Amino acid sequence: xIDSKPQTPDLTTRLGSxxxxxxxxxxxxxxxxxxxxxxxxxPAQLGAVICKGISLEPWPGNPGPRAVEAAGGLVNAIxxxxxxxxxxxxxxxxxxKATQAVVGANVIGHELADYARLARILADSPVDFLxxxxxxxxxxxxxxxxxxxxxxxxxxxxxxxxxxxxKPVWVKLPPLVTDIALLAKKVxxxxxxxxxxxxxxxxxxxxxRTQRAVLGNLTGGLSGPPIKPLALRQTFLCAQAVKxxxxxxxxxxxxxxxxxxxxxxxxxxxxxxxxxxxxxxxLTILTDLRTWLTREKVVSLASLRGALKGANNP
Amino acid sequence: xxxxxxxxxxxxxxxTWRGQNLFQLTILAPPGDWGxxxxxxxxxxxxxxxxxxPLLDRxxxxxxxxxxARELDFLIRVVGPGTQALAQLRPGQTLQITGPLGxxxxxxxxxFPQTPLYLVAGGxxxxxxxxxxxxxxxxxxxxxxxxxxxxxxxxxxLAGLAPNFTAISEDGLGYGQKGQVxxxxxxxxNQERRAIFACGPPGLLxxxxxxxxxxxxxxxxxxxxxxxxxxxxxxxxSRALTDGSRIRLCQDGPVVDGLTLDWGKP
Numbered sequence: 001x002i003d004s005k006p007q008t009p010d011l012t013t014r015l016g017s018x019x020x021x022x023x024x025x026x027x028x029x030x031x032x033x034x035x036x037x038x039x040x041x042x043p044a045q046l047g048a049v050i051c052k053g054i055s056l057e058p059w060p061g062n063p064g065p066r067a068v069e070a071a072g073g074l075v076n077a078i079x080x081x082x083x084x085x086x087x088x089x090x091x092x093x094x095x096x097k098a099t100q101a102v103v104g105a106n107v108i109g110h111e112l113a114d115y116a117r118l119a120r121i122l123a124d125s126p127v128d129f130l131x132x133x134x135x136x137x138x139x140x141x142x143x144x145x146x147x148x149x150x151x152x153x154x155x156x157x158x159x160x161x162x163x164x165x166x167k168p169v170w171v172k173l174p175p176l177v178t179d180i181a182l183l184a185k186k187v188x189x190x191x192x193x194x195x196x197x198x199x200x201x202x203x204x205x206x207x208x209r210t211q212r213a214v215l216g217n218l219t220g221g222l223s224g225p226p227i228k229p230l231a232l233r234q235t236f237l238c239a240q241a242v243k244x245x246x247x248x249x250x251x252x253x254x255x256x257x258x259x260x261x262x263x264x265x266x267x268x269x270x271x272x273x274x275x276x277x278x279x280x281x282x283l284t285i286l287t288d289l290r291t292w293l294t295r296e297k298v299v300s301l302a303s304l305r306g307a308l309k310g311a312n313n314p
Numbered sequence: 315x316x317x318x319x320x321x322x323x324x325x326x327x328x329x330t331w332r333g334q335n336l337f338q339l340t341i342l343a344p345p346g347d348w349g350x351x352x353x354x355x356x357x358x359x360x361x362x363x364x365x366x367x368p369l370l371d372r373x374x375x376x377x378x379x380x381x382x383a384r385e386l387d388f389l390i391r392v393v394g395p396g397t398q399a400l401a402q403l404r405p406g407q408t409l410q411i412t413g414p415l416g417x418x419x420x421x422x423x424x425x426f427p428q429t430p431l432y433l434v435a436g437g438x439x440x441x442x443x444x445x446x447x448x449x450x451x452x453x454x455x456x457x458x459x460x461x462x463x464x465x466x467x468x469x470x471x472l473a474g475l476a477p478n479f480t481a482i483s484e485d486g487l488g489y490g491q492k493g494q495v496x497x498x499x500x501x502x503x504n505q506e507r508r509a510i511f512a513c514g515p516p517g518l519l520x521x522x523x524x525x526x527x528x529x530x531x532x533x534x535x536x537x538x539x540x541x542x543x544x545x546x547x548x549x550x551x552s553r554a555l556t557d558g559s560r561i562r563l564c565q566d567g568p569v570v571d572g573l574t575l576d577w578g579k580p
Contacts (some may be wrong), residue, residue, distance in 0.1 A: 032547035039318060040545075052547075060560065064580045067542050067550040069369050074542060081560070218580060225364040253363055261443050276542045277363060277370055280321065 009293035020047030028106035032090035043204030063216035085127035096233035157190035168193030179243035239265020436514020459495030463487030531555030534571035
């Protein structure tokens with residue numbers, strides 16, 4: 001009998017100019033400013049961490065209740081409460097970068113100029129990349145989200161890409177648009193270094209007895225296991241449409257979920273609601289992913305990218 | 315004593331029914347400072363999602379803590395699938411516990427055991443009062459109200475927790491008086507002014523702020539909120555203070571100075 005040592009699967013993930021040690025990224029909003037959960041999940045052990053959405057000035061967020069469990073998932077309307085870019089760069093970022101973690105800054109604003117200014121400020125900072133949240137309401141257009149109009153999303157991307165200088169700019173897409181592939185093409189052509197998707201799914205939770213919405217903001221965004229099939233389908237459509245790397249997310253709880261997003265065409269994945277359920281979950285998923293790939297004799301995750309074999313009609 | 319929360323499996327030592335849909339769950343305490351009245355733990359007695367539901371752990375304040383025996387009690391009312399699963403636990407089984415979380419009364423009032431107090435409990439807001447009463451060396455009176463008298467905790471158990479108490483319900487059924495919990499509190503404040511520690515539904519806690527201002531007494535409230543992470547990152551439990559700054563109830567609370575929380579901004 002030949003005693004051959006099993007090959008450790010290669011999880012190194014290249015996303016344009018960035019090289020990540022693995023394809024697991026902590027999503028914006030569930031990992032704070034990167035260090036709050038370090039006792040449970042050291043940020044440097046992940047491919048990257050994306051900090052809470054950052055605006056030019058601090059935002060107070062929405063009135064409560066801000067979150068509720070529904071349909072096996074989570075509906076939240078936190079309202080992007082954050083400390084503002086100045087405090088982020090002064091207080092939050094230096095200790096996080098000291099851990100050697102790869103750090104993304106999620107960028108939020110109410111008009112194109114907000115994104116351009118934030119990109120210029122972050123261009124000179126130690127963040128490794130930017131991720132534009134284009135689901136924010138555009139005040140110039142009566143609060144319609146930037147992402148609801150592919151041309152506007154492209155202009156927003158352009159507005160941030162130039163001032164961001166050498167920093168890669170990712171664009172995070174909302175899930176419910178008429179043509180997600182068109183949206184992906186527009187932001188890719190506008191210079192997005194990667195496309196991350198999906199943001200939460202617009203949702204309304206009602207209490208029949210009180211005849212009121214449960215959330216203080218009326219509506220919120222659904223995340224977690226219920227949105228995974230939608231996220232996989234949108235990931236698949238975008239990966240078919242563009243060569244730009246796709247970062248898939250939506251309901252990832254287990255290693256198999258990561259594999260499914262890679263098969264649909266994603267290069268990397270983001271973990272969100274699972275971290276709220278258990279802050280150790282990214283490390284559990286990472287261990288399980290190595291085990292899964294070894295067992296399935298897959299030497300590199302990249303070899304599975306977009307390898308979906310089609311419909312179940314052999 | 316360590317203060318950082320841990321996520322551990324803890325053995326169940328006992329489950330004792332203390333009233334209608336109301337039980338006391340006793341577990342072996344993980345390391346941590348559980349004695350600060352109001353501190354929280356997240357409990358999970360079901361599997362991990364997607365199969366294991368509900369999705370999130372459920373938060374509870376510590377009911378009683380016996381550090382010598384390393385016994386930790388929670389007082390839990392069955393209201394949904396999470397609390398139903400906890401009610402099925404039997405001695406010898408384990409549950410997942412994350413904690414201790416947040417800050418109790420000790421941070422706001424380090425000498426609370428020597429402070430004469432009026433304790434106000436609405437419903438299962440009774441839970442953290444026992445942790446406080448167990449350490450109190452000063453006079454205290456507990457005002458405990460339920461909407462329905464049938465929901466009042468077992469009389470003898472309550473008498474064992476609090477030497478001096480007034481039980482009250484809106485329908486007057488059961489052993490309590492009929493009325494609102496604030497009525498006997500106001501009567502007592504008219505006799506003697508004391509600081510107030512309260513835990514209960516938002517309406518009650520909000521109503522006590524003007525009472526404390528009128529009588530010029532300190533007011534500490536243990537405030538409930540939906541918690542997703544309980545670890546300070548998701549901001550589900552963020553609340554405004556009157557100076558415009560914000561706190562996270564899971565980190566900076568749940569016990570807050572009731573005169574500085576902005577009760578008008580939920």
